[in-house]
Amino acid sequence: MTTRDIIRRSGRSLKSAKGRTILTALAIAVGTFALTLTLAASNGATAYVNKIINDNFDPSELIVTADPSIFGQASTSSPKEYDPSFGTGVSNSGATTQIKKITQADIDTIAKVDGVASVREDITVNARYITREGQKKYVTTIASYNPAQKPDLLAGGLGADFNGAKLILPEGFLQSLGFTSAENAIGKSVVVSIPKNFSPDQLRAQLMAGSFAQTPEQLAKSIQDNADNVVFTVAAVSKEPATSRPGTELYVYTSIDEARVLNDISTSGGADFRKYNSIYVKVTDGNKANNLDATAGKIRDLGFQVRTVKETQEFLTNIIGVLRGIVAGFGLIAIIASVFGIVNTMYISVLQRTREIGLMKALGMRKRDIGRLFRFEAAWIGFLGGAIGSISAVVLGIALNPWITKQLNLSAGTKLLIFMPLQIIALIAILMAISIMAGWLPSRKAAKLDPIEALRVE
């Protein structure tokens, strides 16, 4: 028999036992359903991570820190020795901790490393508030704009003239600051208040002015009011953060030169003056992995912690991979369980069709072809199960995507479940292969059947 005839015959014999076939296929469908959704979710998560990375980082840049704990690589279980040169930082748990920061001297050293094109500090300044004439004051954080970031803009632009006291205002501030629309905000002035440290001179002046007479409340207020108000021009309005790093949704971005000024204002006289948690090092021809790795190695040799954007990406996708592995494991268990269903069904099919097998053998059908007939039948069951499972997963996924996006506060248009046709086809092909293996023993039984015995059955 030709393969085409065998496939058609096996399909037909399944049709004649619809109930049994569908029930067996449903068992496979359950596992397939889980696997398809898992694959889709990890596709979506990976795409999301990649989008965040690509929208926020320049792949030709290295992220350099002086303290391993920033990359989560340092042990926190043993006490750390105090070092007066360290700056302060806040750990994930909220406790104040010491973080070894990058100093101006470090930056100068790194800038001289072979292969380094430029160095850019990663600056975030906790402003007191942002406001506008006649409006309320709102808490905010100012960060340096990284030209690699590609925020979705509602209005304005981020051309070469994005420098000095200009900023990108997140959409969320529009209404609060009394703008009627994104276009309305462009070119308008807003005021950002940057807190300052008390310098020794200021303290002395306060003391001389009889601060001892002040109440603690008055003192606190004078400390709080020790700030510079900087006037900014709104250059662009960014959309509700599509893909910016989580936690930075309401960050206001300004140019790197302005950010440096603000950072100096806020840290002058304190322990963190001109010290940075991390810096970005742009590598010459950094699009080539070789250059990136070579330069990263040289900076590492100087005692810094270096991570490439790719590594960060891999770190995040590894976590996704582990989660995917766990869920996929459950799907696989379901599929393994359904394999026994196929074996059982195929045995029943062989028993029921003893006479037919005998007849086909009598008519000269080869052992091999009889075996194939039943293995193809098993493959059909696998195909059906795979198709039912993956199609229902796709239908459910497409229906649920908008809801998931809303629930997880992802920006509109972001899909957490991404179905890839090739993946689904591969999955079904694998299922068919597994089914064929499950059908192997029953098909061998059919092939070995003695036609005389088989035809004696009445």
Next chain:
Amino acid sequence: MIKVNDVSKTYGKGDNLFTALYKISLEVPEGSTVAIIGKSGSGKSTLMHIMSGLDHASSGEVVIGGKTLTEMKAKQIDAFRASEMSFIFQAFFVEANQTCFQNVMLPLEIAKTPRGQRKKRVESALRAVGLEEKVDALASTLSGGQKQRLAIARAIVNKPKIIFADEPTGNLDSATGELVIDLLFDLNKKLKCTLVVVTHDNELADKCDIRIEMKDGEIISASNSKAKKEVRRV
């Protein structure tokens, strides 16, 4: 020409040795009709199985058209059966949930007949047995006689040289049985194929050119021939 030379078939060993066939020899000329009759257990079915290559002889040889069946490999025997032989059974063995067309198609698929010829041959086989109206009917909707006619269509579709019929009328009432027998003999003449019938039915056996009677694994009489254990054309 089918030649059976000294074929024996035994089961078991030692004290349990059972001889189903003992040194059977016969010759069947091409195009003739042969009836093998005998009671249950006489060995007539075993003889048919060995002649068709479904079963192996313990000793002796079967030669069909110059080819020694008993020396062939399983694969070759299968191919030989697919192209040269076909079967008709007492219980019809038609697939009830398939159409007549699909039932008759089976031997063509097994013999890998080119796709283009199949439809024509199935239709002409169904026409030969008078079932041309039932091409797309499910076999389960047919009466007993129609089912056996369908089985005959399936047996002739491949233009075999030999048709083996195992009690072809056993499940039919006598009137229907007679129609089926007439059809078989008619086809034997038209298609010039050899017909080997295993039967209890004396009336059927009498219509055959050669009549072989078996008992306890041996041929006890062979009509149309003077010599015992050897059959020659009349």
